[in-house]
Amino acid sequence: MKTRYIDLIDQTFYFPQEEFTLEDNELQFHGIDLMELVEEYGAPLKFTYLPKISDNINRAKGWFKSAIKKNKYKGKYNYCYCTKSSHFEYVLHEALKNDIHIETSSAFDIDIVNKLKADGKIDDQTYVICNGFKRDQYISNIANLINSGHKNCIPIIDNYEEIGLLNEEIKGKYKIGIRIASEEEPKFEFYTSRLGVGYKNILPFYNRQIKDNKKVQLKMLHFFINTGIRDTAYYWNELLKCMQVYVQLKKVCPTLDSLNIGGGFPIKNSLAFEFDYQYMVDEILHQIKLVCDAEEVPVPHIFTEFGSFTVGESGGAVYEVLYQKQQNDREKWNMINSSFITTLPDTWAINKRFVMLAVNRWNDEYERVLLGGLTCDSDDYYNSEQHMNGIYLPKYKKEKPLYIGFFNTGAYQETIGGFGGLQHCLIPSPKHILIDRDENGKITKKLFSEQQKSEDLLKILGYND
Missing domain, CATH: 2.40.37.10 (Lyase, Ornithine Decarboxylase; Chain A, domain 1)
Structure with a gap:
């Protein structure tokens, strides 16, 4: 026995x-x-x-490299680390050995970015994607970073007031992204994410506040759902809705060239854990390419913001x-x-x-x-x-x-x-x-x-x- x-x-x-x-x-x-x-x-x-931090970063890079080749995808891939998962210096220093970029969530994150720049761990070419609801100090810190010459800092607009607040403090031209307020799974207690701008409101928002604003250049559409990247009907449906917004926006906004699919790769939580990462990456790029080809628009560069998966x-x-x-x-x-x-x-x-x-x-x-x-x-x-x-x-x-x-x-x-x-x-x-x-x-x-x-x-x- x-x-x-x-x-x-x-x-x-x-x-x-x-x-x-x-x-x-x-x-x-x-x-x-x-x-x-x-x-x-x-x-x-x-x-x-x-x-293990470097190992997972390079695994993900390998999956996207393979998928780009398989799908003959003409866009580039950029790996960002979502700092909120762990802000510790030893984590950032290890992650940044691998030619990656950074996603931030709050004002103090920008202080970390400035320290990393002073230490030579990142430079002005490093993408700093600024997510989250922005007020006061966060706006000021983003503006100071851009005013200092960091042109690859991209604040992701979360609500209708943020462009006005950024315009007041940023001296020259700057790039932005827009976060989509995705719809949640039916089991959630609410229907739509509190973060971002609703699907139907993005194009009117662009026409109203961005199209004729000579300081602002829209570069990125940001898409993320709470359940993360999973092979479910819900995920594919939300990605398709996101792509419909992207192609509509691309047709009236030539500067838009990037899609941020956020984070959400699962990590091992049991010895029985199984997840086909390569299949998911292949299929995501395949679906994006299908929509773009059908609408005759160029495919976007892809950004991800893996936090838990990284660390x-x-x-x-x-x-x-x-x-x-x-x-x-x-x-x-x-x-x-x-x-x-x-x-x-x-x-x-x-x-x-x-x-x-x-x-x-x-x-x-x-x-x-x-x-x-x-x-x-x-x-x-x-x-x-x-x-x-x-x-x-x-x-x-x-x-x-x-x-x-x-x-x-x-x-x-x-x-x-x-x-x-x-x-x-x-x-x-x-x-x-x-x-x-x-x-x-x-x-x-x-x-x-x-x-x-x-x-x-x-x-x-x-x-x-």
């Missing part, structure tokens, strides 16, 4: 996989010895494997199971030495799934459990609602420490959790380790941040001067 944890994984999934392997009864992630990491730094800990699969967290509580005859609670609400807030806020595996003791018998965090909040748990199946782990034994890992957690968790700030129930943020490889392929490790101390939190709260 196969009752070991390794047997369970082996009969449920294809294992090993590209990033997950087993050595001496312990899990390896991209060749990283996770138990060695725990022994060196302790748990809980978070880590970022930097090479998500680089991140991970490791916890220790502190104790097991048998609350009734069926429910066993494995209590981790941290909190899901504070360190993986997406599990709590939107029931997001991450890859979760035992780090050690793979040859031990397994049992079904629930995972609980340390806070006194009833929502601080991780169970089968977030996980693909019921949660099974090696049996808890007090004398044999058990460590578990959550993987592909690199997008949003630090910023949503409030890195460096107060955490729910004053649970401290764990250590964070940056993992890279040198020119010889050897793994290198660097401590990015220590676990928060009591005095750090007391100072924020006003108890310590």
Whole structure:
């Protein structure tokens, strides 16, 4: 009878996989010895494997290069990184090694852009696509960037007032894009995205505010839907509607030459994850080309804004199971030495799934459990609602420490959790380790941040001067 944890994984999934392997009864992630990491730094800990960022960027570039060739597509492709997924310097520095561009969301993003320019990481040829609802400081920062000579800064117009606000502060001519307010899936509580301008309103908006405005040059139409890029009737229908707007606009606006299809490539959330990225890219370019050819307009240059796809699969967290509580005859609670609400807030806020595996003791018998965090909040748990199946782990034994890992957690968790700030129930943020490889392929490790101390939190709260 196969009752070991390794047997369970082996009969449920294809294992090993590209990033997950087993050595001496312990899990390896991209060749990283996770138990060695725990022994060196302790748990809980978070880590970022930097090479995965470059790897995913170049995978996407390869898919688009192949699709352009296959479809004889005459437009160019530009990869942008959506900074809101993770603003950390180590992420931007790694991403920008790969000849990419940047998408911003708020005023302070432009301060990061200026710092990257000062450090020589980007230059005036780098596209800075400015999304989001713009007021005051964001408008001023965009204007200052363009006035300083950054001509490839393209503010994406989100509402009817933004052109007027930009005109007041930008000295010369500038480029803009328009964001389409896409219709949401039927299951949503509202019909149309709060972001952008409605399909039917874009052409009148162009004629009213842009056509005769000598300062403004419309270059881009921006299309994005909340569900991301998926092979569904809903996605293809919205893309087709977007293209109908594009070709109508192109016929009266010769300067329009780019289509931004946003972000939304999914990332791996289970060992059973499957997604045909190459097919989706091929089909997107094919559909765009079909519409343009039928309407006899040139195909647009393509921009994407991949955030989670860029950085998500680089991140991970490791916890220790502190104790097991048998609350009734069926429910066993494995209590981790941290909190899901504070360190993986997406599990709590939107029931997001991450890859979760035992780090050690793979040859031990397994049992079904629930995972609980340390806070006194009833929502601080991780169970089968977030996980693909019921949660099974090696049996808890007090004398044999058990460590578990959550993987592909690199997008949003630090910023949503409030890195460096107060955490729910004053649970401290764990250590964070940056993992890279040198020119010889050897793994290198660097401590990015220590676990928060009591005095750090007391100072924020006003108890310590």
